[in-house]
Amino acid sequence: xxxxxxxxxxxxxxxxxxxxxxxxxxxxxxxxxxxxxxxxxxxxxxxxxxxxxxxxxxxxxxxxxxxxxxxxxxxxxxxxxxxxxxxxxxxxxxxxxxxxxxxxxxxxxxxxxxxxxxxxxxxxxxxxxxxxxxxxxxxxxxxxxxxxxxxxxxxxxxxxxxxxxxxxxxxxxxxxxxxxxxxxxxxxxxxxxxxxxxxxxxxxxxxxxxxxxxxxxxxxxxxxxxxxxxxxxxxxxxxxxxxxxxxxxxxxxxxxxxxxxxxxxxxxxxxxxxxxxxxxxxxxxxxxxxxxxxxxxxxxxxxxxxxxxxxxxxxxxxxxxxxxxxxxxxxxxxxxxxxxxxxxxxxxxxxxxxxxxxxxxxxxxxxxxxxxxxxxxxxxxxxxxxxxxxxxxxxxxxxxxxxxxxxxxxxxxxxxxxxxxxxxxxxxxxxxxxxxxxxxxxxxxxxxxxxxxxxxxxxx
Numbered sequence: 086x087x088x089x090x091x092x093x094x095x096x097x098x099x100x101x102x103x104x105x106x107x108x109x110x111x112x113x114x115x116x117x118x119x120x121x122x123x124x125x126x127x128x129x130x131x132x133x134x135x136x137x138x139x140x141x142x143x144x145x146x147x148x149x150x151x152x153x154x155x156x157x158x159x160x161x162x163x164x165x166x167x168x169x170x171x172x173x174x175x176x177x178x179x180x181x182x183x184x185x186x187x188x189x190x191x192x193x194x195x196x197x198x199x200x201x202x203x204x205x206x207x208x209x210x211x212x213x214x215x216x217x218x219x220x221x222x223x224x225x226x227x228x229x230x231x232x233x234x235x236x237x238x239x240x241x242x243x244x245x246x247x248x249x250x251x252x253x254x255x256x257x258x259x260x261x262x263x264x265x266x267x268x269x270x271x272x273x274x275x276x277x278x279x280x281x282x283x284x285x286x287x288x289x290x291x292x293x294x295x296x297x298x299x300x301x302x303x304x305x306x307x308x309x310x311x312x313x314x315x316x317x318x319x320x321x322x323x324x325x326x327x328x329x330x331x332x333x334x335x336x337x338x339x340x341x342x343x344x345x346x347x348x349x350x351x352x353x354x355x356x357x358x359x360x361x362x363x364x365x366x367x368x369x370x371x372x373x374x375x376x377x378x379x380x381x382x383x384x385x386x387x388x389x390x391x392x393x394x395x396x397x398x399x400x401x402x403x404x405x406x407x408x409x410x411x412x413x414x415x416x417x418x419x420x421x422x423x424x425x426x427x428x429x430x431x432x433x434x435x436x437x438x439x440x441x442x443x444x445x446x447x448x449x450x451x452x453x454x455x456x457x458x459x460x461x462x463x464x465x466x467x468x469x470x471x472x473x474x475x476x477x478x479x480x481x482x483x484x485x486x487x488x489x490x491x492x493x494x495x496x497x498x499x500x501x502x503x504x505x506x507x508x509x510x511x512x513x514x515x516x517x518x519x520x521x522x523x524x525x526x527x528x529x530x531x532x533x534x535x536x537x538x539x540x541x542x543x544x545x
Contacts, residue, residue: 125345128352131228131245136200139241143472143496145407146362148177148354149234149245150188151227152253152296171219171230172250172297173314176240178404179362185373187410187529188318189400190311192378193219196390197237202229217390227349238401244354252347253296254289259339260330262286263321265295266545273301284545292317308378308391315376319538322374375410377535396533403527409486410529428456431484433475433507436465439515448511451518455491465510472496473512478503493519 152173171193178187195218202225204210211224218237222230227245235242248256257263264286271280278294278301280287287295296314303309330336345356380396403410433452437445445462452459468476473495477485482497485507489495493516500508529535 125342126356127349129227129349131231131351133228133231135203135228136232136236139235139239139405140494141241141243142405142407143498144181145405146179146181146243147240147404148179149231149242150175150177151222151230151245151247153247153249171222173311174219174230174234176234176238176242176404178240180407180409181362184370185375185409187375187377187404188315189404190315190376190378191218191234191238192307192311192381192391193217194307194390195219195379195381196384196387196392197233199233200236202232239398240401240405244351244358246354247349248347250293252343254293255343255347256289256340257287257292257321258289259343260321260324260336262288263292263317263324265292265317265320266543268544271295271298271301273298275300284543308381311378315378315536316541318376319371319374319536319540322538323371323540326371371538371540374538375529375535376538377529377533380533399527400533408490408527410527426483426487428452428487429458431488431507432458432460432505433488433509434461434463435459436463436468436508436510438465438469438471439511439513441515444511444515448509452488452491457488460506467502468500468508468510470510471512471514473515474498474510476500476503476508476510478505481505481507491518493517 150173151171153171173190174193175188175190178189180186196215197218199211199214199216199218199221201213202208202210202221205226205228208226208229209224211221211229218233221233225232227247231242231245234240264284266284267280267282270282271278273279273294276294276298278291278298280291280295296310296317298313299305299307299310302313324330325340330340377400380394380400381391382394384390384392435445435448435452437448449459449462468474473492475485475489475492475495475497477497477499478501479499481503482499485497488507488509489497494514495509527533530537
């Protein structure tokens with residue numbers, strides 16, 4: 086019973102109480118949802134200490150993505166085959182600093198020099214030999230596949246992610262399908278695919294058939310099939326990033342549930358890591374998501390196989406250096422990939438954290454000769470990293486990258502309190518000059534025939 090001394094809550098306080106309760110409930114629900122996602126993921130242990138590895142690059146995450154051709158369990162509907170092998174394999178290189186992503190397909194028919202892999206539980210191992218890059222998982226598991234891709238490409242892989250046929254279907258169905266232009270009717274019994282020509286929304290089953298179909302579309306080659314897979318991945322990304330999907334909690338939950346329920350990863354690729362990637366890519370421009378097939382040519386001894394061409398090493402080196410591989414199209418947008426900055430536009434202070442006497446002055450001499458403006462030298466003050474680092478303020482990413490590219494092993498990092506002037510701190514890992522700036526002219530779209538995730542003109 087209320088009396089004269091009873092205090093009633095004002096409307097504002099009621100709102101505050103309700104809001105607080107909703108936050109608590111939402112937090113509990115989110116925790117349960119998060120734990121559910123964690124419990125969905127299957128992990129596999131890979132001992133990467135078993136081989137000599139390429140050097141990793143700060144700010145770049147490279148993930149080996151495998152579409153598994155396993156035919157057991159629910160996947161048995163797609164034919165009989167022993168073991169698991171990559172039906173699709175690519176390197177997804179994500180630059181978490183500038184929100185760009187490059188996806189490099191490695192064709193199944195690519196012949197390479199394969200290093201040997203030791204026998205492990207469930208796998209017989211293999212001796213060094215020439216063979217198809219996709220063949221090794223059958224003999225040495227995903228750890229052997231990881232090792233082979235690193236040693237063949239020279240790209241440091243941070244993680245791997247593998248998905249089977251059923252998982253792919255469920256992922257597509259969770260977002261209501263993917264709209265695709267089918268230029269001609271398709272009838273491919275091997276891929277379980279029958280499609281009419283025209284613009285249409287493919288469900289999970291038809292999407293799987295579309296990306297697997299080979300002999301009934303194009304010229305029947307694996308390279309032609311990869312082109313269609315890249316087209317599909319771009320369309321799916323546009324669907325996932327559309328407002329209809331991103332503003333629907335139910336759809337997002339279904340999509341993330343389908344993803345986590347159907348993938349196998351290494352133990353380090355956690356939901357937290359995936360969330361960090363998603364956050365870094367949340368405002369990504371579709372023209373900064375690029376797809377390309379490794380540069381290749383016909384195998385001299387077998388017309389049904391291909392080999393990497395002379396352009397492949399430059400692509401892999403650029404990826405492993407974290408270079409921006411956008412074409413001319415993003416030079417005028419003022420974004421992180423802008424390449425119009427000249428050395429004369431860049432002011433830099435140099436700090437020596439190596440213990441080598443006089444190194445800052447030596448660096449100054451070289452940078453001045455290259456056209457940079459050096460405003461001072463000395464010992465580290467606020468920042469003293471072991472790794473050679475170019476610090477920059479907001480908006481000076483392009484200038485920092487230009488300077489870092491002139492060095493052998495420098496990374497870039499944004500720091501508070503810097504305005505217009507960069508700070509180069511030579512760390513204990515200092516290796517001098519001669520960086521990868523010459524390789525930064527390589528363009529996925531202009532030089533290598535790649536495409537972006539932006540919607541392309543179609544026959545529909």
